Amino acid sequence: MRSEFTVAVHCLALLAYLPDHRASSELLAHNVSTNPTRIRKIMSTLKKSGFVKTKEGIGGGYELNCQPAEVTLAEVYRSICGGTLKPHWSSGNPEEKCLVSANMALVMDGFFREAELYYEEYLERNTLQTVLERLRQCQQKTARGETHVHEY
Amino acid sequence: MRSEFTVAVHCLALLAYLPDHRASSELLAHNVSTNPTRIRKIMSTLKKSGFVKTKEGIGGGYELNCQPAEVTLAEVYRSICGGTLKPHWSSGNPEEKCLVSANMALVMDGFFREAELYYEEYLERNTLQTVLERLRQCQQKTARGETHVHEY
DNA sequence: TATACTGTAATAATATTTCATACAGTTAGC
DNA sequence: GCTAACTGTATGAAATATTATTACAGTATA
Numbered sequence: 001m002r003s004e005f006t007v008a009v010h011c012l013a014l015l016a017y018l019p020d021h022r023a024s025s026e027l028l029a030h031n032v033s034t035n036p037t038r039i040r041k042i043m044s045t046l047k048k049s050g051f052v053k054t055k056e057g058i059g060g061g062y063e064l065n066c067q068p069a070e071v072t073l074a075e076v077y078r079s080i081c082g083g084t085l086k087p088h089w090s091s092g093n094p095e096e097k098c099l100v101s102a103n104m105a106l107v108m109d110g111f112f113r114e115a116e117l118y119y120e121e122y123l124e125r126n127t128l129q130t131v132l133e134r135l136r137q138c139q140q141k142t143a144r145g146e147t148h149v150h151e152y
Numbered sequence: 153m154r155s156e157f158t159v160a161v162h163c164l165a166l167l168a169y170l171p172d173h174r175a176s177s178e179l180l181a182h183n184v185s186t187n188p189t190r191i192r193k194i195m196s197t198l199k200k201s202g203f204v205k206t207k208e209g210i211g212g213g214y215e216l217n218c219q220p221a222e223v224t225l226a227e228v229y230r231s232i233c234g235g236t237l238k239p240h241w242s243s244g245n246p247e248e249k250c251l252v253s254a255n256m257a258l259v260m261d262g263f264f265r266e267a268e269l270y271y272e273e274y275l276e277r278n279t280l281q282t283v284l285e286r287l288r289q290c291q292q293k294t295a296r297g298e299t300h301v302h303e304y
Numbered sequence: 305t306a307t308a309c310t311g312t313a314a315t316a317a318t319a320t321t322t323c324a325t326a327c328a329g330t331t332a333g334c
Numbered sequence: 335g336c337t338a339a340c341t342g343t344a345t346g347a348a349a350t351a352t353t354a355t356t357a358c359a360g361t362a363t364a
Binding site for chain 3: 024025026036037040041043044054055056057058059060061062088089
Binding site: 177178188195207214240241 | 337338339340343352
């Protein structure tokens with residue numbers, strides 16, 4: 001579920017990076033290395049949260065609907081997979097009389113929920129702009145001085 | 153992988169809770185609601201990190217080897233599943249010429265690694281003692297005034 | 305009206321997680 | 335020494351979650 005967050009950030013970053021800030025699900029899918037259906041599902045969620053606009057029909061696709069410097073990763077995270085840091089599996093058994101077994105699931109839920117807030121606090125400090133900056137830092141490291149042909 | 157953390161905390165908390173701080177993998181497995189093999193694997197890791205002592209043979213089992221108030225959840229977390237917050241799936245394709253596609257995996261890795269530090273920072277503030285306290289709070293809420301028979 | 309899109313459902317393929325079984329090695333007590 | 339009750343670990347099966355594929359209805363453009 002957390003890889004959906006990666007995909008969402010990737011798509012938003014790519015839209016921010018592209019000169020016209022627009023792309024189809026097929027183009028996004030190829031760039032992300034996944035399939036268009038997955039992209040459409042995730043972008044559909046991002047649309048509901050207002051990060052992108054969509055246009056159906058010929059010449060349609062997805063268009064960035066926000067300022068890269070103003071959208072934090074925490075907002076994207078919550079939109080896509082907030083509350084998913086706790087594991088699916090739960091420990092103990094509520095039917096048991098033992099204090100530990102009966103309540104451990106509940107207690108751990110609390111810890112995971114609170115820890116997630118700290119997690120989000122970090123994401124809060126980073127925006128789509130930060131992502132673009134880090135991408136450009138990669139470029140400087142791997143191909144200092146060279147110019148790339150960008151094949152979207 | 154993060155549910156292993158839950159199991160580890162559960163086992164350590166139970167050992168801390170039990171009067172003699174000792175239990176076999178079978179007893180732990182039943183209390184946690186899982187199988188002894190899983191418990192032994194996790195406890196084996198906790199042993200290597202020094203949180204518990206083990207004794208093989210008749211009358212053997214696991215024994216707490218630390219002070220509940222001094223062991224933070226962050227230490228347990230790192231012992232069991234540090235570095236597992238980033239998803240298995242990676243976005244993009246390093247072979248692509250596009251800056252975004254080529255480097256997104258690397259950039260997201262960085263974010264996940266740093267976010268995990270914030271996550272651990274929260275766990276740092278909580279110890280096995282905290283877990284026991286929260287368990288007792290559950291008891292107060294659900295069965296105020298009643299005495300429980302504890303069937304380990 | 306044909307074409308190129310999104311939105312979404314349904315299902316297949318794959319990967320991960322959890323469980324079950326088995327057995328070698330260890331220790332204690334008889 | 336022998337047996338019984340443990341841990342440590344390997345291996346494979348079962349259950350579950352994730353990702354990919356296919357299909358098609360709805361929409362906008364030319």
